[in-house]
Amino acid sequence: MSEKPVFVTQPHLPELDEFIPYLRSIWGSKTLTNGGPMHKQLEASLCEYLGVEHISLFSNGTLALVTALQALRVTGEVITTPYSFVATAHSLLWNGIKPVFVDIDPVTLNLDPAKIESAITPQTTAIMPVHCYGHPCDVEAIQRVADNYNLRVIYDAAHAFGVKDAGGSILRYGDLSILSFHATKVFNTFEGGAIICPDEKTKKRIDQLKNFGFVDEVTVVAPGINGKMSEVNAAFGLLQLQHIDAAINKRRMVDQTYRELLKDIVGIRCVDDAGEVRANYSYFPVLVESAYPLCRDELYAKLKESNIFARRYFYPLISEFPMYRGCASARTENLPMARKVSEKVLCLPIYPALEREELERVVRVIRQAGGL
Numbered sequence: 001m002s003e004k005p006v007f008v009t010q011p012h013l014p015e016l017d018e019f020i021p022y023l024r025s026i027w028g029s030k031t032l033t034n035g036g037p038m039h040k041q042l043e044a045s046l047c048e049y050l051g052v053e054h055i056s057l058f059s060n061g062t063l064a065l066v067t068a069l070q071a072l073r074v075t076g077e078v079i080t081t082p083y084s085f086v087a088t089a090h091s092l093l094w095n096g097i098k099p100v101f102v103d104i105d106p107v108t109l110n111l112d113p114a115k116i117e118s119a120i121t122p123q124t125t126a127i128m129p130v131h132c133y134g135h136p137c138d139v140e141a142i143q144r145v146a147d148n149y150n151l152r153v154i155y156d157a158a159h160a161f162g163v164k165d166a167g168g169s170i171l172r173y174g175d176l177s178i179l180s181f182h183a184t185k186v187f188n189t190f191e192g193g194a195i196i197c198p199d200e201k202t203k204k205r206i207d208q209l210k211n212f213g214f215v216d217e218v219t220v221v222a223p224g225i226n227g228k229m230s231e232v233n234a235a236f237g238l239l240q241l242q243h244i245d246a247a248i249n250k251r252r253m254v255d256q257t258y259r260e261l262l263k264d265i266v267g268i269r270c271v272d273d274a275g276e277v278r279a280n281y282s283y284f285p286v287l288v289e290s291a292y293p294l295c296r297d298e299l300y301a302k303l304k305e306s307n308i309f310a311r312r313y314f315y316p317l318i319s320e321f322p323m324y325r326g327c328a329s330a331r332t333e334n335l336p337m338a339r340k341v342s343e344k345v346l347c348l349p350i351y352p353a354l355e356r357e358e359l360e361r362v363v364r365v366i367r368q369a370g371g372l
C-alpha cells in the first residue's frame, strides 16, 4: 500500500470549536459583509501585528493587485518579474497595462534592480516587484530607480506576511504593497487579501474602489469592483492571528530540518533567505543542479510516485503563457536567469503540521531517486 500523500502545503486550521463563538457573534450582529465588526477588528489587529499604519482588506489578493493599480491610476507600461504566480501580470492586463518583463537576481530570485533601467520607456509608469517566497527584494535599489524616473512602486507581497527587515515590516516599502490570504498562504482567511496603504486618504480611496466606487448612498466616483472581504473570512482571520506565531515557528523548524537533512546531497541546493530579520518560511524551494543525477522533472515525477506532491513554483514563467509570450520582453534571451531557475526549481512540502518522519521520508526519496 502506498504511503500517505504529502502535499506541498496544508492549511493551518485551529480547532473548529474555537471558531464557533465567532460565528455566533456574526449570527448575532446579522452583518455579513460591507465592513462589519469582524472586518474592522481584523484591519486593526493586522495593523498591530504587521506593524503598519493602514490596511484595506480584500476578498483575494488578485483583486487587491487590480485595485492597487487603479488607486494609483497606473497606465502604459509596468516593469515586473516573469518569475511569479500568474496573477501578478494578470492584474496588469486587467487594467489594460502592458507588462514589461525584466530578469531576476540569481541569489534572491527577485527582480534584478540593475536590469530595470534599460527596460524603462516613455510609457513606463510603475514597477511591480514580487517578494518571491517571502524573501525581500532589494527595496532600496528599486526605490532609487523609481525616484530617478518618477515611477510608482507596487509590491506584490502575496508571500511576505510578517516578514521584517532591521527597520520593521517589509510591507512599508513602495507606494503600496498587497498581501494574499489564500488558503495556501502562511496566514489565510480561506480566500482573502489586503492592500497596505501609506495614509488614511489612500485607504479611503481604496475602500471606495473595492465597494463599486461608492462614496455615499448616492455618489459613485469610479468604476470600482466588488472586492470586499466577508465577515466570516474576517472572523477566521482573527482566529488565525492567535495561532500565527506558533505556525511560523513550526515552519521555521521544518525549514531547519530540511537544511540539515539535505546538506550532504550533492546537486540539491536550498535557496537561502534574502537577509530578512524575520522570515516566514512560506515555501521551501530547492534548485536541482546538474551535479544531481536526475533533472528536476525526473525528481518531481519520482516524488509523485511516492505520493509526495512537490510543486514547480515558478514554472512555466509568466512570460511563457500565451497571453504574454508575444511581448518583446518575454523573449528567452531577455530572461536567461529566470529561465534557468524555473527549469531547476522544486518547492518541497512545508507546513506547520509536517512531522520530522515525513521530512525524512521526502529526503529519503530524493536520496534514493538519485541512487545516493
Ligand SMILES: Cc1ncc(COP(=O)(O)O)c(C=O)c1O
Binding pocket: 060, 061, 062, 063, 084, 085, 087, 088, 130, 156, 158, 159, 179, 180, 181, 182, 192, 193
Ligand atoms: C505572487 C502572488 N501574487 C498574487 C497571488 C494572488 O493571490 P490570490 O490567490 O489571493 O488572488 C498569489 C497567490 O495566489 C501569488 O502567489
